[in-house]
Amino acid sequence: MLEVKNLTKIYPGDVLALDKVSFKVEPGEFLACIGLSGSGKSTLLRCINRLVEPTAGEIVWNGVDITRASQDEMLRIRRKMGMVFQHFNLVSRSKVLTNVLAGRLGYVNPFMSVFNRFPKKDIDLAMQQLERVGITDQAYKRADELSGGQQQRVGIARAMVQEPEMILADEPVASLDPVLAHTIMQYLEQINKEDGVMILCSLHFLDLVHRYADRAIALNEGLLMFDGPPGEIDDEKFKEIYGKEAERIG
Amino acid sequence: MKKERSLLRSIGIAVAIIVVLVVYAFAFSVTDVNFETTRSEERLTQLTRILRALAHPDIIEYDKEEMDVEVPFYMPCPEDGEPEIEVDKSGPYIVVDPPCAGPKEFVTINGFNFIPETRGPLNFIPPSGAKLQIGNFETNSDGEFEIKTELPNRQPVEEAQIIRATARMNVGSPRLSPLAWSTIDKILETVFLALLATTFGTLLAIFISFLAARNLMEEVKSPLTSVALSVLGWTVGIGLGIQVARWIGGFSESLSEDIIVILVGILISSLVIWLIVRWAVPAEEIKQPKLSVRIARLLALAVAAGLVLFVFNFIAYLGFYIGDYLEDNLGPFGFLGNFVFQLSDIFRMITPALAAMAVGGVLGSFSGRIGQLVSDSWSPNAVKFINVIVSGIAGATVFALVGAGIDWLYQIGDLTRTFYIPAGVGALLGMALALWVTPKRALPIGSVIYTITRTLLNATRSIEPLIYVIIFVVWVGIGPFAGALALGLHTTAALAKLYSEQVESILPGPLEAVQATGANRIQTIVYAVVPQIVTPYISFTMYRWDINVRMSTIIGFAGGGGIGFLLQQNIRLLDYRAASTQMIAIAIVVATMDYTSSILRKRFV
Structure with a gap:
């Protein structure tokens, strides 16, 4: 279980990105996080694996307060948190397989990994995950030769070889067309349902939220505005989250 | 109001123009600009004579x-x-x-x-x-x-x-003509001098460039306890490393008489190293092992590291044997033997440095971790107390070392002034720092290292190789080797700066993604940074080789070997026809380099 308590993040220059945000996520839950651009969604997700240092508050995961973990402990915690990014964040000059194997870096021996030596078991695992997202034939291509949708599948495979208990997805489909968006969301859904991996996913389109999420939270200027089933987001709630002038699309 | 502003503006422009004119006037007077001299008949005759001589290079003879x-x-x-x-x-x-x-x-x-x-x-x-x-x-x-x-x-x-x-x-x-032949000889020397300087410079610059990259170093933060302890760890480690390397060097030298012993030594040691690494470095670790196991592994790895030094030394001695043999038996290809011999010598020479860095690094990061642990788990007041002690000792150590350096340079020979006072001042400063800093705060130590590295690089880069060569000529004698060392030093500084700017301009996304998988710092660099910088590194290296070829043509002016030596000699002897030959050779080589490097860059980049 993940419990976020009074999480606050103030960036240098007194920019308040998160303002005492608290919520809980049950194991195996698919949580969507909505809100305008700049509302703090990315910061929230990055605070959970401490790519961004929180200013105050607690993040308790499986009984451990992540905000207090030492650097070494943090590396071990991150292994169990996969992350998927809006812009895929693949290393474009590396092979697809290498990109996926990067997900094993927290497990393998640092010394051997520096020389690009991975155990056979890990390579098999990487190929399995590539097969799962249907791009085994691309494994030895350079990552930047792939299309956007394919790149995001590599991103998912990279998160999955971590054998994660949680996946943080930061607007995973915002750079993709609607058809591809559904494909990618279906992979995430499959991972959530079949493997029981907890998913925290920030999204822009409400229809995706309705269709895939068990529960949604909404942020506006760092404040938690909503926490409940996606079905409860009616027009009134919508205006509260997105502002008075906002119009609903999709 | 508006009018007033425009008037002010005009006055401002007028003042600016006057200032610019005055600056240029001063520049003219400082640089002795005098165009009358360019028209003086006597000088024009001389110029004509020289230009005509230059137009008749001494290349072909009958x-x-x-x-x-x-x-x-x-x-x-x-x-x-x-x-x-x-x-x-x-x-x-x-x-x-x-x-x-x-x-x-x-x-x-x-x-x-x-x-x-x-x-x-x-x-x-x-x-x-x-x-x-x-x-x-x-x-x-x-x-x-x-x-x-x-x-x-x-x-x-x-x-x-x-x-x-x-x-x-x-x-x-x-x-x-014989002059043309000697010119060809020297121009080849020049090109190879540039090649060596570029190679050595590049290897060093790659390592330094990561230390001089702001985006990588900014994230490195440690509490004072950790910083002070790792300073101590590094110092002790470097000293220890040099001692160990010396001891192992002496020991292996005593065994180096017999080539059989060397071969057997290399084989057995390599086998043992391999076994230790297989045992102590497991392929994958899901759970953190017990403390006793970790200590045992550390000790085993230390033994392995010692054996590595041993093997390094032996390989060097083996190289000496092979080199000698090749030099005696290969005839015209005897230079291959010299190559093996010199490489082995480099090997033997850098072993103590490697050992110092390795032991320093291990002890430094180990004590740093202990500091981090103490800082994380003890109460703030206890941490502050510890900080005052370790930071005081670290300050004293650093200042005492600086004092020793000053003593060596200026030969003061007065312990009070070169040891006790600096150590005391360092200790006081360290303690003051510990009292001033909030106990558990993470200090931006990475930014400090970044700033120091950058400053050193800028200082090194600002001095031309032509000046370095004067020092190296004293050290290794007049000749191309001194030139290669001088150029290499400058190349290191210049490339490290260019490289580090490349590292600073990489995409942060992949870096973030690799970090998110739980990769440590070195893994992040290898998997997210290196692939992004390989091409610009290659391109900068070629560009630098280009520069080095050009630089090496004049490095001989200061005794650094290569064609510059001949050129300078001929200019001093007023033999402009010979000088002309050498200038043509330089022009051909530089143009060729320019052309090839642009083609190669197109192919690789």
Whole structure:
């Protein structure tokens, strides 16, 4: 279980990105996080694996307060948190397989990994995950030769070889067309349902939220505005989250 | 209001223009700009002479054949009137008009029947037999010439003197002059000098560039406890590493007499190292092992590291044997033997440095971790107390080392001033820092290292290799090796800066993604940074080789070997034809380098 308590993040220059945000996520839950651009969604997700240092508050995961973990402990915690990014964040000059194997870096021996030596078991695992997202034939291509949708599948495979208990997805489909968006969301859904991996996913389109999420939270200027089933987001709630002038699309 | 502002603006512009003019006026006066000198006739003659010499590079030569044609000449005219001079008109002959004249008078000399298009000196030969050159001639397509020249100022004698035209003819086919050959020899030396400097510089610069990259170093933060302890760890580690390397070096030297012992030593040690690494470095670790296991592994790895040093030394000695053997038995390819020998020597030389860095690094990061642990788990007051102690000791150590350095440079030899006072000041400063800093705060130590590295790089880079070479010439003697070291040093600093700027401009996304998987710092660099910087690194390295070839052409001016040495010599000897040959060689090599590197860059990048 993940419990976020009074999480606050103030960036240098007194920019308040998160303002005492608290919520809980049950194991195996698919949580969507909505809100305008700049509302703090990315910061929230990055605070959970401490790519961004929180200013105050607690993040308790499986009984451990992540905000207090030492650097070494943090590396071990991150292994169990996969992350998927809006812009895929693949290393474009590396092979697809290498990109996926990067997900094993927290497990393998640092010394051997520096020389690009991975155990056979890990390579098999990487190929399995590539097969799962249907791009085994691309494994030895350079990552930047792939299309956007394919790149995001590599991103998912990279998160999955971590054998994660949680996946943080930061607007995973915002750079993709609607058809591809559904494909990618279906992979995430499959991972959530079949493997029981907890998913925290920030999204822009409400229809995706309705269709895939068990529960949604909404942020506006760092404040938690909503926490409940996606079905409860009616027009009134919508205006509260997105502002008075906002119009609903999709 | 608006008008006022525009008036102010005009005044501002006017002042700016005046300031600019004054600055340029001052620049003119400081640089002694004087265009009158450029028109002075005397200087123009000299310039013409030099330019003409430069236009006649000494590249090709022929076998020469000389033919002397003489005519008797009276100076002054005999009292019984102008002499009759018989000339044999069957071969080449010269006629002087008038056939007799006083000293410093002008005569016209005509030549006929010479071989067309030949040249040579005209000499006036008094009875003593000395040659006084009075001019040069060049025949036209009919084999004739006409020259008006001034007679030398000689004591008048009664008997006939001689005017001689020496026609020089090229025979046989053209070939490269000895000067051209020596130029080719030196230009090759120059290119290889640049190659070595670039290679050494690149290898060092790659490591340094990561320390000088702001985006990587900014994230490195540690509490004071950790920083102070790792400073101590590094210091002790470096000292220890050098001692261990010396001890192992001495031990392996005593065993190095027998090549069999060396071979067996290398084999056994490598096997043991491999076994230890297999045991102590598991392929994957899901759970953190027990403390006792970790300590045992650390110890085993330390033994392995010692064995690695041992193997390094042995490989060096093996290299000496092989090198010697090759040099004696390969004949013209003996330089391969020297290569193996020198590589082995580099190996042996860097072993203590490697050991110092390795032991320093291990102890430094180990004590840093202990500091982090203490800082994380103890109460703030306890941490502060510890901080005061370790930071005091660390400050004292650093300042004492600086003091020792100063003592070495200035030979003060007074322990109070070079040891006790610096150590005391360092300790006080360290303690003051510990008292001032909030106990558990993470200090931006990465930014400090970044700033120090950058400053050192900028200082190193700002001094031209031409100046470094002076120091290296003292150290390793005049020659290309000194040049290679000087250029290498400058290359390291310049490339490290260029490289680090590349690291700073990488995409942060992949970096973030790799970090998110739980990769440690080195893994992040290898998987997210390196792939992004490989191409710019290659391109910068080629660009630098280009620069180094150009630099190496003048490094010889200061004794650094290569073609500059010859060039400078010839300029000093006023042999502009030779200098011209060397300039042409430089131009060809630089242009070729330019062209090839642009082609290679297109292919790789």
